[in-house]
Amino acid sequence: MKDMSIPLLAAVSSSTEETVRPIADFHPTLWGTHFLKSAADVETIDDATQEQHAALKQEVRRMITTTANKLAHKLHMIDSVQRLGVAYHFEKEIEDELGKVSHDLDRDDLYVVSLRFRLFRQQGVKISCDVFEKFKDDEGKFKESLINDIRGMFSLHEAAYLAVRGEDILDEAIAFTTSHLKSIISISDHSHVNSKLPEQIRRSLQIPLRKAAARLEARYFLDIYSRDDLHDETLLKFAKLDFNILQAAHQKEASIMTRWWNDLGFPKKVPYARDRIVETYIWMLLGVSYDPNLAFGRIFASKVMCMLTIIDDTFDAYGTFEQLTHFTEAVTRL
Numbered sequence: 001m002k003d004m005s006i007p008l009l010a011a012v013s014s015s016t017e018e019t020v021r022p023i024a025d026f027h028p029t030l031w032g033t034h035f036l037k038s039a040a041d042v043e044t045i046d047d048a049t050q051e052q053h054a055a056l057k058q059e060v061r062r063m064i065t066t067t068a069n070k071l072a073h074k075l076h077m078i079d080s081v082q083r084l085g086v087a088y089h090f091e092k093e094i095e096d097e098l099g100k101v102s103h104d105l106d107r108d109d110l111y112v113v114s115l116r117f118r119l120f121r122q123q124g125v126k127i128s129c130d131v132f133e134k135f136k137d138d139e140g141k142f143k144e145s146l147i148n149d150i151r152g153m154f155s156l157h158e159a160a161y162l163a164v165r166g167e168d169i170l171d172e173a174i175a176f177t178t179s180h181l182k183s184i185i186s187i188s189d190h191s192h193v194n195s196k197l198p199e200q201i202r203r204s205l206q207i208p209l210r211k212a213a214a215r216l217e218a219r220y221f222l223d224i225y226s227r228d229d230l231h232d233e234t235l236l237k238f239a240k241l242d243f244n245i246l247q248a249a250h251q252k253e254a255s256i257m258t259r260w261w262n263d264l265g266f267p268k269k270v271p272y273a274r275d276r277i278v279e280t281y282i283w284m285l286l287g288v289s290y291d292p293n294l295a296f297g298r299i300f301a302s303k304v305m306c307m308l309t310i311i312d313d314t315f316d317a318y319g320t321f322e323q324l325t326h327f328t329e330a331v332t333r334l
Helices: 035-039 047-066 071-083 091-100 110-123 130-134 144-147 152-158 168-188 194-206 216-224 234-264 278-289 292-317 322-334
Strands: none
Touching: 035 234, 047 071, 047 091, 047 234, 071 091, 071 110, 071 216, 071 234, 091 110, 110 130, 110 152, 130 168, 144 152, 152 168, 152 194, 168 194, 194 216, 216 234, 216 278, 234 278, 234 292, 278 292, 292 322
C-alpha cells in the first residue's frame, strides 16, 4: 500500500516560496537506545528475592506498630522509613501510629516537637505552629540556648518549611536556624565533629526535605543511614532491596516509553521537536510518584506530556503564523 502520509502542517501551506521557520535547533536525545538495551540486562526478580522482600517487609511493619518506650524512638523510626523511600508500603500503619502520639508536648524537647510537627504536616494531620511558642524568650525571639541543641535546630529547620501562609513563627524559625546552622557547618569544617549530621545539615541548607525529590532523597539517605551507628539492620536491608527492585521496574518503564516513542517514529516525523522522552518520564517519576502501583498512570501521563511538547515546539520552533492559525482553528472545531 502506498504511503499517503504527509509532513506535519505541510498540507496547510500552498505557497511555493521558501518558508522561513523559527527553528530552535534542539540538541538530539542524550539517551539513544540506552534503556532499550539496559532493560534487556535487568534480571527478573526471582522467587527467593521476592520472599526475602516479603519477609523483611513484615518485620519492618512489626517494628512500626510495636509500641516503643520513648516517643522520640517511634518518631525517628517513622521518619527513617519515610526518608528511605519505603513508606508507601506502610501508609496505614504510619497513619495509625501517628494518631496514637500524645498531643501533650510540654515536656518534649525541640527535636521531638519539631519532628512530630513535620511528620504530622507531611501526613496531612492538623497541627498548630503554636507548639513552638515555648521555645521563645520574653522578647518573642527564639531562645539563644537552643543553639547548643544541634539536632533540635536541624529538626526545627526541616519542620519550618512546612509552613502555610501567615505562620510568621515558622518564617522566623527558618531565619533563626539557617543563620546558626551555617555557623555550625563552618565550625565543623575545621574540627572533628561527627560528619553525618553536618553533612545532612549542609544538604538541608541547599535543598530542604520539603523541596527535595523523594526518590533522590531516598538514595541519598540510604548512604547516610547505613553509616549511622544506631541504624536498624532489618530496615536498612529492606530499604536497599526495595530500592533495587523499584529501580529495575523504573528502568523497564523507561524502556517502554522509549520503544513507544521510536515505534511511532516521532524522531523522524517531527525532527524539529525536542526528543525528551526519557527526561519527561524521569520528571514524572521524581516529581509526581515513584509508587510501582501507579506505573500505568505514570506512563500514560508521560505520553501525554510528550504529545504536548510536540505541540508546544510546533508553535514555538516550527510553524508559520498562517499554519498555526489553521491548526488552532482546526483544534477549536473539535
